Amino acid sequence: MDASKLPPLRGSSIDNHPNAKRQQNGITVVDGNRQGNGINQLSYPYGLYVDDDQTVYVADESNHRIVEWKWGATSGQVVAGGNGQGSGAHQLSYPTDSFDRVVPQLGSAIWKIKLTIGSIFNSMINFNDNGTVSGIIQDVNGPVKGLCYMNRESIKQTCKHRKLYRYARKLGRVIMKGETSGDVQHIIQISLDCDSDAMLITVDSKKPFCHTGNHSCFCIQTSIKANLATLAEHIKSKINDDSYTGIMQRNPQLALAKVTEEFWEVIASH
Template sequence: MNLDELKFDANGLIPAVVQDETTREVLTVAYMNEESLRKSLETRETWFYSRSRQELWHKGATSGNTQKIVEMRYDCDGDSLVVLVDPAGPACHTGAVSCFSENLLERSVERDSAELSDSRMDPSADQLASLSNSESSLNRTADQFASLSDFAVMLQLEKTISKREQEMPEGAYTTYLFEKGVDKILKKVGEEASEVIIAAKNRDPEELKWEAADLLYHLMVLLQEQKLPLKEVLAVLNKRKKPSAEE
């Protein structure tokens, strides 16, 4: 990255969109000045400039939720950055994985639908088509945000399993599995996989979702026992992904 190609604003700042390198979820949007950008490049961890405090800050310096930089890109105009990171914890001070956890799109769809229902005039065909297309687009985007939010459950589960292995609390089922060792864990993975097959053969979606959840849990316990991060598995899937015709 050539800093001479970047365009900082009148305050000497440039916006940085921070994304999870594996999931591509937008974690936060912050600002960098030249000094924080250089520190980010040197340390390979995110440094930003706080506009409210008028000072540099190192993400995770106090919380431990640092962000290891995997890649940094700048746009065609050179006036904004995308920072791909491997986060060590939540990006938001609230404890959420992403600072963008609130979804206004669903509310917008509900408001548009309510306005249409309350209208005293019969809508024209063009108005109906426009609203239908708008709702369809908003719902697709809302579904994308929901899928990223749902994925956060997997990351949280991975952290919980890791904590169980470290602390081994008495009476916890995860503790029991780690105490019994890899053979027991493998046996459970096999049993749960069989239960998934049976539920699928029986065309029982209610049973299938519970058995699939049990399989995922035991598989993640196995990954922890093998010291294989979930992100490495997801990275393999990401590499296998073929670009669509539109791309």
């Protein structure tokens, strides 16, 4: 392999003097056992990272894996990939200098199923006293579809199956959204707010979310009703004012005349 094409060595946050000199002759700390796919071999390594403990992480490009080599070890340990080339959650495809994308310590735990995505989220969330957290459901195209409540188990199931599971407070159990209606909501992304006490769950589903059959619980009809109710309350609050609105409310004949006037203006405009 052409050494001139290798990316620069990346290290930890250890301070190095800008004029520091390196030894020209060193020792082999990784591999040295010819090219191959064994745990003590590499195939076209492309990119290195050294952490604070002097552990070396190698992007083993042709073996589609990230390999960890501890100080003094005679063989490495696969911490990411190693399951053939691919785009699956358990695979890599020709990894190069990809350590901004694969955090070795966390990646190792996830790849070995010591940790799950759901358990990671549960450790980050500030749950309410009743053990729930609000989840805002947003369509992948932007509109908000609704709100549901999540608990630890529903978050685990949501992350595991990549479908929305919610905590049904009336039933007191976790159910999959669309379990009976078929309106399954497929998960695209999960985010937390700045206080980690609310979730934004992005879904990709053309199926309705609301139990009324509407795409969103915040449908147009609901907005109109809310706006009319607000307007009615505002008008009622002015009944004792000296404004024209207040005078009309106290004088039904004047109000009728105003409605008639507006009616004929609408007719004339068409």
